[in-house]
Amino acid sequence: MIRLRCDSTLLLTAFTAQLKKPIPGSQWSGMITRMATRGFKEKLVEGVVSLQRTPDHHFFSQPVLAQSFDEIHSTRGNKPVLSHVLYSLQTASRQGMKKILVIGAACHLHTLRDFQERFDYFKEMEILTIGIPCVDNIARSKWPWVLKRMSQSPDTARHIEFMQDFRIHIRHDGGRVEKIPFFSLPEELANPGIFPPACMSCVDDLNSLADITVGYLEAKLLPDQNRQWVLVRTETGKKLPKLIEAELDRFEEFGNRECRSFVQSSSKRIIESMKELDKEYSSRRKIPVWFGHTLAGVFGMIGPKGKGFARYSVDFHLIRHYYYVKFRYPEHLETLVPRHVRVILEEYRLPL
Ligand SMILES: Cc1cc2nc3c(=O)[nH]c(=O)nc-3n(C[C@H](O)[C@H](O)[C@H](O)COP(=O)(O)OP(=O)(O)OC[C@H]3O[C@@H](n4cnc5c(N)ncnc54)[C@H](O)[C@@H]3O)c2cc1C
Known part of the structure; x- marks a missing residue:
């Protein structure tokens, strides 16, 4: 059984x-x-x-088989x-080609592993894989609508990340960084219906079928630093960080893995919101931005770290995502949700 979680025993x-x-x-x-x-x-x-960016949209992608330094550089x-x-x-x-590297989210890696089992020509290829953790991805038709609701200046946004300080950081042309507390986003962005059902049903945030996953969740967030979190799962995956070892600054792990009370206190709200199938979401912010920053500061102090x-x-x-499937696609609960998810829910004493 693969437990799609960050327990170090699986790495x-x-x-x-x-x-x-x-x-x-x-x-x-x-x-x-x-x-x-x-x-x-x-x-x-x-x-x-x-993927590369499309020529006409900074946040849209087009697939690429990169075969030169410049082409690979352009996928960043x-x-x-x-x-x-x-x-x-x-x-x-x-x-x-006999040796390739695939970089993708969990959905890409799951499909790739299926192809590798089913099609002979992939069996003959040596395929290295780098995974990104991924949540809250979005259909491109909805992206302009979402960005407009997150940022005061969507046209100049060049870099967006949901950070460990409970804020979205949006960097604009010229370097200005706009910070919006998660708590102060317009209520309509909490509507699960704006995300693709496939993403809302995904329980492999950490991309467990990749040889190596590179994210940031466990890393310390410090000004002017870009610390990353690397999970190595296979012998193949070990080769990749080795290539850049001399170029890396490494840091001590930090924080305590315990986060039970924090998860449990969020769970009631999650379950209720996944149940609300016909809810009308308003365009207003329930919590003003100034108070959202105060809450983010408090959560940053008392919440789990590292x-x-x-x-x-x-x-x-x-x-x-379990409750999303349970309340919106109950007929798929058995087939879509792996068994380990129920084990985790039981650990938190949540209803199945
Ligand atoms: C929608 C989304 C949600 C994410 N959520 C989290 C999260 O919750 N926690 C976390 O730790 N990390 C998350 N990440 C990953 C994180 O933001 C960084 O991409 C990762 O840490 C690598 O950083 P880097 O500087 O090494 O990336 P870079 O060197 O810039 O390389 C990024 C690579 O990811 C590829 N890529 C970009 N967008 C996509 C996409 N949509 N699908 C497939 N491949 C893509 C690029 O083409 C490039 O190869 C998310 C990424 C995305 C796209």
């Missing part, structure tokens, strides 16, 4: 680190992009299956929309 190793020289334009310090370019240079792989940065990463697998197989924050975030989404 070969986990650590926090950042590139000594962050890559401008990458999402955090750019560890993924650097591992990809180094893997290509060292001939570990012949091509990289990933998040595109927070549903993306057809695996499209380029076909190009790679047509070109007769290991505890990572576990809280993963379990929060797992619980949200």
